[in-house]
Amino acid sequence: MWRTEGPCRGRGARGSDVPRAGRRGVRVLELTQREERGWTVVTVKGRLDSATVERFTTQCVTLIDAGSANVVLDLSGLQYVSSAGLSSILGAAKRVQGRNGRLAVAGLTGLVKEIFSISGFETVLPTFPDVETAITTS
């Protein structure tokens, strides 16, 4: 057993002791962005959780406020998403919709797909098997 002293501080608490990348894959967030046929494709790999969500949120706010009206999130490499990540994706979707744009999600697999389903996100957000389908179908 271990004890943390103070909210989100101390040994073992995520905020101060983020594990390094291990054998099972990255335990951090990798973000890349590109423009493709009028869409801004944001590739999200690794973990989208309370420790990494701020960077994702900042990137989405920046690109949406810069004028990106069609955004697709490539989540095929996303291994883990918590409610913090879901809330940020929801915020991005509402932000782009507020500017008469659209946000789609592509590449949901495994546990991430299940989490999207449980939270109802598969019905409130346009979801596609891959980026190509998202771009050509939307």
Add this chain to the structure above:
Amino acid sequence: MVGLAGRTGAIAEQVSRLELAVEEWVVNLCRHAYPGGEGPIDVAVLEGRDNLTVEIADYGPPFDPTASPEPDVNAPLAEREPGGLGLLLMRRMTDEVRYRRDGPRNVVTLRVAYRQS
């Protein structure tokens, strides 16, 4: 729990589910357990022959997560609010969520059973 991440197959997936549930509850405690101040969080991990249990205790005001209502996951985008998803995921990712008040502590127990692949 990170040390258990070396497992493979069905057990690894159950560990990931439990890890998510633990994150959701611990983050919730970080935000709400000690309003305006700080306090300890006790975490214990117990691995059984066919299950994994994490017990998380805080010394904040009484709060029973098993009694909280779930968000409406069928609401359209415009009506969706960001809150409530954490507790929903905590419940759905685990096989059992239990709460008890133990003196000055809230004690939440999260358990997943290992599945045969």
